[in-house]
Amino acid sequence: GENVEQHPSTLSVQEGDSAVIKCTYSDSASNYFPWYKQELGKRPQLIIDIRSNVGEKKDQRIAVTLNKTAKHFSLHITETQPEDSAVYFCAGASGGSYIPTFGRGTSLIVHP
Amino acid sequence: DAGVIQSPRHEVTEMGQEVTLRCKPISGHNSLFWYRQTMMRGLELLIYFNNNVPIDDSGMPEDRFSAKMPNASFSTLKIQPSEPRDSAVYFCASTAGGPNEKLFFGSGTQLSVL
Numbered sequence: 001g002e003n004v005e006q007h008p009s010t011l012s013v014q015e016g017d018s019a020v021i022k023c024t025y026s027d028s029a030s031n032y033f034p035w036y037k038q039e040l041g042k043r044p045q046l047i048i049d050i051r052s053n054v055g056e057k058k059d060q061r062i063a064v065t066l067n068k069t070a071k072h073f074s075l076h077i078t079e080t081q082p083e084d085s086a087v088y089f090c091a092g093a094s095g096g097s098y099i100p101t102f103g104r105g106t107s108l109i110v111h112p
Numbered sequence: 113d114a115g116v117i118q119s120p121r122h123e124v125t126e127m128g129q130e131v132t133l134r135c136k137p138i139s140g141h142n143s144l145f146w147y148r149q150t151m152m153r154g155l156e157l158l159i160y161f162n163n164n165v166p167i168d169d170s171g172m173p174e175d176r177f178s179a180k181m182p183n184a185s186f187s188t189l190k191i192q193p194s195e196p197r198d199s200a201v202y203f204c205a206s207t208a209g210g211p212n213e214k215l216f217f218g219s220g221t222q223l224s225v226l
Contacts, residue, residue, distance in 0.1 A: 032212045043203065043217040044155070089155060093212055099145075099168055100215065102155040 002027040004092045006103025014111050019080050021106045023090035024072040030092040033066060033073045034100065039086045047088075048075070080110045118204050118218035126226050130192040133221045135204030136185055145215065146179055146189050147203040155203070161187065194225045 003026040013019050025033075034049035050057045050064045050073065057064050061080075066073040077084055087107050091100040117136040125131055137144050146158040159169040161181045172179070176195070181187040191198055201222050205215040 034214065043219050046214045049214065099157060099160050104154040
């Protein structure tokens, strides 16, 4: 099955700085890579996703890049705001059944 | 649409008791997932249903766990007997068109087994 590694586990930044979270995956057949944001006590919610036919996708202050050769993808948040503070999960889809396997999560703290 | 609905929101029980968690997926979604979230292990997939049929239950920890989906609008996750190490947040999620799509999560059930 798929194995997704996520780093760092905790990321602390000042408001206005950029934040980058990185994930690697093991299954070269994976073709869908979503990112979920989970605020404290809430449910995970999709914020952006990318499929393997593109290398980058952007939505306002967030972007995701994908390197299929190296089997890694990253979430980039620019001009961070306190409301960006949350746990962020990456996921890869295991080969065959494409069931999403989640990374361990990154706790992002944005200091005002 | 009200989204994915889970009940109860919180469950406190004693070790050895049976626990039943419930989920109503979004109408029209044909894939349903049960995940367990803990600090130690993150989000773990327990079981995945497609068109009410269990496709992958390799994540179910042991025989104490069972899940059913009798129809397209209802699923249960049962733990019998429950143990303290089962304490976690259990999420149900659904998608339209299969697992390679956006997951819509329910609010989760916070389970505490004393």
